[in-house]
Structure formats: C-alpha cells, structure tokens
Amino acid sequence: LDSKQQAHKYPFEWKVDGGSYLDRAEKRIGRPVLSLSNRVKKELLYSYWSETYGDDYENKRLRQYETYLPYIPTSIGYPFADIGCGAGEFVSFLKKNKINAIGVDREIGEVKRGLKKGIDVIQSDGLSFLRKSNKPLSGVSLIEVIEHQPQQDIFEIVQLAYDRIVSGGI
Structure with missing residues (x-):
C-alpha cells in the first residue's frame, strides 16, 4: 500500500483538496457564485455537490456502496x-x-x-x-x-x- 492508502481505515475513505470545489461548481452552473442570490445558491449548488466532489467521484462512491452491500x-x-x-x-x-x-x-x-x-x-x-x-x-x-x-x-x-x-x- 502506498502512504495515501495507509492513511485511510476503510477502502471508501479519501481526501480531496477543498480548493477546487467552488471553481468546479461555478464552471458547472456557468456563473460566478457571488453573483447568485442565497436562494439560487442553495438550489443550484446543493444539486452539484457530487459533481464537484472530485474527478473520480463516481468510482469512489461505488466502492463505498459496495462496502455496505454485504450488510x-x-x-x-x-x-x-x-x-x-x-x-x-x-x-x-x-x-x-x-x-x-x-x-x-x-x-x-x-x-x-x-x-x-x-x-x-x-x-x-x-x-x-x-x-x-x-x-x-x-x-x-x-x-x-x-x-x-x-x-x-x-x-x-x-x-x-x-x-x-x-x-x-x-
């Protein structure tokens, strides 16, 4: 195991740099977040959480779900x-x-x-x-x-x- 894998107790744990979330969300919604009302921010950004979480989010999420499946x-x-x-x-x-x-x-x-x-x-x-x-x-x-x-x-x-x-x- 490499040092990144050893840092995690469970196979579905990972760490992602938080700095890119906002950039990804803005790119996805096509507008700067600061230009949005609080209501619109909540509506738009809530839905894009998983999409902004990381490039390999889908595979990581599936590994997490597969870990739960036997139970x-x-x-x-x-x-x-x-x-x-x-x-x-x-x-x-x-x-x-x-x-x-x-x-x-x-x-x-x-x-x-x-x-x-x-x-x-x-x-x-x-x-x-x-x-x-x-x-x-x-x-x-x-x-x-x-x-x-x-x-x-x-x-x-x-x-x-x-x-x-x-x-x-x-």
Whole structure:
C-alpha cells in the first residue's frame, strides 16, 4: 500500500483538496457564485455537490456502496430507506443489486432528480418521515446526513429508525 492508502481505515475513505470545489461548481452552473442570490445558491449548488466532489467521484462512491452491500439484507421483503438520498444514487445502486429501496429527501430539486431516474423517492426530512411512517423497513441509511441533524433530534432519529427496522434488518 502506498502512504495515501495507509492513511485511510476503510477502502471508501479519501481526501480531496477543498480548493477546487467552488471553481468546479461555478464552471458547472456557468456563473460566478457571488453573483447568485442565497436562494439560487442553495438550489443550484446543493444539486452539484457530487459533481464537484472530485474527478473520480463516481468510482469512489461505488466502492463505498459496495462496502455496505454485504450488510444489507436482500430477502426480508421490506424496503430499505435511504434518508437524505439526494438524487437517489444509493437507492439506484441498491435497486441494481436487487434490493427493494426507497429514498427520502427534503429538497424538492433532489426529489425531482430522483423521480427522473425512476426511483421511489419521498419528499420529507428524515425525522418527519420516520415519525409519520409506521411501515416496517429492512434497513435505514443516513449517509452524510446524521451529522447535519440538530443534536436534540439525533437520538429520536436513531430510535425511530431502530423501531421501524424488522428483525434481521440493519
């Protein structure tokens, strides 16, 4: 292993220089970020996170998802919920691997992107989804989501997710 690989505990970890994110986002949206209103910044830049993350983002993301795959049950019969699914990349990956999955995201732009891809996606924040849903789930993911939740909500999110997951789920 080279020194870069040795620095990472898991095969899907990587470090990327943050300096190029803004340049890539501006190139992708075709306008300087400083010229945009806060509303437009949020709408445009949220959707381009994965696209600005790095040149090899797609392969890195797939390696990360493949690492999770052995732990996700395939024969329980209930859907797996990806909370904070964005445009549904993980949901699409799960479906390609014959795992029944649904996505949940609070951003309407991301929900629309997911629906265009043909995935099942619900517009809601994770806590509201788990509070309102009493349907059993084979598992729940909160990839790059839980750390953005208000501290006072984290226990409830985890508890509700635990309550919805059926025996043998994750």
